[in-house]
Amino acid sequence: MPAKKHRRELTVTMVSKLKPPTTEGGRLWVADSLVPGFGVRVTNKGSKTYVLRTRYPGEASASRREIGKVGEIELTDARDKARGWLKLISEGKNPTHVEAKKRNVQIERDAATVNALLNAFVKRHVSKLRSEDQITAALDRYVRPRIGDTSIYDLKRRQIVELLDAVEDKAGPVMADRVLAHVRKAFNWQAARDDDFLSPIVRGMARTKPKERARQRVLTDDEIRDIWQALETADVPSCYPRYVKMLLLTMTRRNESADMNAAEVEGDLWTIPGKRYKNKLDHVIPLSPDAKALIGEKPKRFKGNDWFVFSTTDGKRPFSGFSKAKVSLDLEIAKRRKAEGRARMPHWTLHDLRRTARTLMSRAKVPEDHAERAMGHVIAGVRGTYDRYSFLDEKREAFQKLADLVAIILKPRAGNVINIASAK
Numbered sequence: 001m002p003a004k005k006h007r008r009e010l011t012v013t014m015v016s017k018l019k020p021p022t023t024e025g026g027r028l029w030v031a032d033s034l035v036p037g038f039g040v041r042v043t044n045k046g047s048k049t050y051v052l053r054t055r056y057p058g059e060a061s062a063s064r065r066e067i068g069k070v071g072e073i074e075l076t077d078a079r080d081k082a083r084g085w086l087k088l089i090s091e092g093k094n095p096t097h098v099e100a101k102k103r104n105v106q107i108e109r110d111a112a113t114v115n116a117l118l119n120a121f122v123k124r125h126v127s128k129l130r131s132e133d134q135i136t137a138a139l140d141r142y143v144r145p146r147i148g149d150t151s152i153y154d155l156k157r158r159q160i161v162e163l164l165d166a167v168e169d170k171a172g173p174v175m176a177d178r179v180l181a182h183v184r185k186a187f188n189w190q191a192a193r194d195d196d197f198l199s200p201i202v203r204g205m206a207r208t209k210p211k212e213r214a215r216q217r218v219l220t221d222d223e224i225r226d227i228w229q230a231l232e233t234a235d236v237p238s239c240y241p242r243y244v245k246m247l248l249l250t251m252t253r254r255n256e257s258a259d260m261n262a263a264e265v266e267g268d269l270w271t272i273p274g275k276r277y278k279n280k281l282d283h284v285i286p287l288s289p290d291a292k293a294l295i296g297e298k299p300k301r302f303k304g305n306d307w308f309v310f311s312t313t314d315g316k317r318p319f320s321g322f323s324k325a326k327v328s329l330d331l332e333i334a335k336r337r338k339a340e341g342r343a344r345m346p347h348w349t350l351h352d353l354r355r356t357a358r359t360l361m362s363r364a365k366v367p368e369d370h371a372e373r374a375m376g377h378v379i380a381g382v383r384g385t386y387d388r389y390s391f392l393d394e395k396r397e398a399f400q401k402l403a404d405l406v407a408i409i410l411k412p413r414a415g416n417v418i419n420i421a422s423a424k
Contacts, residue, residue: 050078173207234332286396288403
C-alpha cells in the first residue's frame with residue numbers, strides 16, 4: 001500500500017509522536033521541508049526510519065535508501081548525512097557505494113591493531129635477530145596487555161606516555177627506555193610500508209639520558225668466584241659454563257662468543273669477522289691456554305666448517321637461551337649465598353663481564369693502548385688511522401695476564417685477596 005505523504009520541518013518531538021498507520025502493510029511517509037527527499041518512514045508495526053528519496057547515479061528512477069533507524073541516529077545527524085549524500089550524488093557518486101567503501105576501510109583500520117603490527121614485525125624482522133627472545137618478552141609483558149587491541153591509526157601520544165609510566169613504575173626507567181626503543185623500531189618499520197600510519201612516538205619520551213644509561217658495574221673478586229662456583233652446579237645447558245667463562249677471558253660481547261665457530265679459529269687465534277663485530281672490522285683475539293681449553297673438541301663426524309663452539313644442538317646452531325640460563329645461574333648464586341649467610345648478589349649482566357675483564361687488565365698493569373686493542377676498540381686520531389700494526393704479541397700478553405689474574409682470583413693465596421673495586 002502506498003505510503004501517506006506529508007511535508008513539514010521534522011523535529012524530534014514530532015517524530016516521537018508519529019503514529020503508525022492502522023492499515024495492514026501501510027506506511028506513513030513524512031518528508032522534511034529543509035532537505036529535499038529527506039524524511040521519516042513509519043510502518044504499521046511502529047518502525048521509524050530516516051530515509052532519502054531521490055534518483056541515485058546509475059538508476060532510471062527515484063528510490064528510497066535507509067539512512068538510519070530513529071533512536072539509533074539523531075535527527076540532526078541524519079539530516080546532515082542526507083545533505084552529504086545529496087552532495088555526493090551531485091558529483092555523480094553513489095553514496096551507498098561510498099559508504100560501503102568507508103565501512104570496508106574502517107574494518108581494515110580496526111583490524112590493524114598494535115598486536116597485528118607486532119605480530120608482523122616479530123615475524124619479518126625480530127625473528128632474524130639473536131635478541132628475539134628479549135624483544136618479544138618485553139613486547140608481550142609490557143606493550144600488548146596495555147595497547148595491543150588499539151588500532152594503530154587511533155594511537156595517541158598520551159597512550160605511549162602512560163605505557164612508559166607503567167613500565168617505569170614496575171621495572172624502572174632503563175627498562176622503560178628499552179621498551180620505547182623496541183616500540184619505536186616497530187612503528188618505524190610499519191611507517192615504512194604504510195602511507196597512512198604516523199608513529200605517535202616523538203622526541204622527549206625517553207626516561208633517561210645516554211650517560212645515565214651507561215652501566216658502571218664491575219664484578220668484585222668474591223662475585224667472580226661466586227659465578228664460577230655456581231656455574232658448576234646450576235641447572236643450565238652443558239655449554240653455558242664454558243660460554244660464560246669465555247666472555248670474561250676474551251672480553252667479548254654476548255653474541256660474539258655465542259656465535260663462535262670452528263671456521264673462525266686457527267691455532268690460538270680467534271678472528272671475529274667484521275660482519276658480526278660492532279665496529280665492522282675483523283677482531284683477532286690470541287686465546288690464552290685457559291681460553292683455548294674452553295673450546296673443546298670438534299665432533300669427528302661433523303660435516304662443514306660452521307661447527308658452533310657453544311651449542312645445545314651438537315654444534316649445528318649457536319647457543320641462544322640466554323635469559324633462561326641466566327635466571328638459573330642467579331638462583332644458584334642466591335642459594336649459595338643464603339646458605340653462607342651472605343646478602344644477595346646485586347643485579348649483574350653478562351656484559352658486566354666485559355667491563356670487569358677490562359678493569360682486570362688495568363689491574364694486571366697492561367698498558368692502556370694494548371688493553372683497548374685487546375678489547376677491540378679503535379684507537380682514535382692519526383694513530384688509529386695510519387697505525388695498522390696488528391699488536392698480536394701485545395694482545396697475546398694482555399690476554400695471558402688477564403687469565404693469570406683470574407686464576408689467582410679463583411684460587412687466592414693467603415694475603416693475595418684484593419677487591420677489584422678498590423684496585424681500579
